[in-house]
Amino acid sequence: MHVHSLALSFLLLLVAGAAVVCVTMTPALHSFRGCTVREFTFVAQKPGCKGLRITTEACWGRCHTWEKPVPDGPYIQRHHHVCTYNHTRYMTARLPGCQPDISPLYHYPVALHCHCAVCSTQDTECETF
Structure with a gap:
């Protein structure tokens, strides 16, 4: 016992x-507060081709952001910073099973360095900001 x-x-x-x-x-x-490069896996897709699972480096993190009420329209000042690319290089993958008239090439960014900055629609989806 x-x-x-x-x-x-x-x-x-x-x-x-x-x-x-x-x-x-x-x-x-x-x-954790700030930006860093982190491994990210996604499925690359485009019409007329089969998807391909790709592992790359992407930006990840949280940035200090704030809103301030103001007395005149638009009644708020927004300072939304997001973790986004500072330096990138682009890679190309060949998607499988593409139709004859569709290019199988798929271009995607690889994060080399990230930082907190205002959201740019050039390389980031900003619809919610």
Whole structure:
């Protein structure tokens, strides 16, 4: 019985230790503020071709942003910064199964360096800003 209690205590200690590790690591991700390059996988698609799974480097992170009420129209000043590309290079992939009249070439950006900046529709989807 004593060996069983000792084994159970050891198992609970391991589980508690793992929980502490998980709890300690999780807030670091949630509190991260800034921009960084991170691996990103997506499915490249275009009409007339089959999709291709591509892994690349993309920008990821959170930036300090704010809104300020103003007394005259438009009644608000927006300063929305997003984590976006600072330096990129473009790669080309060949999509499979394209129809004869469709080019199989697909161009996509690879992030080399990222920064917090105003959203630019040139390389980022900004519809929600």
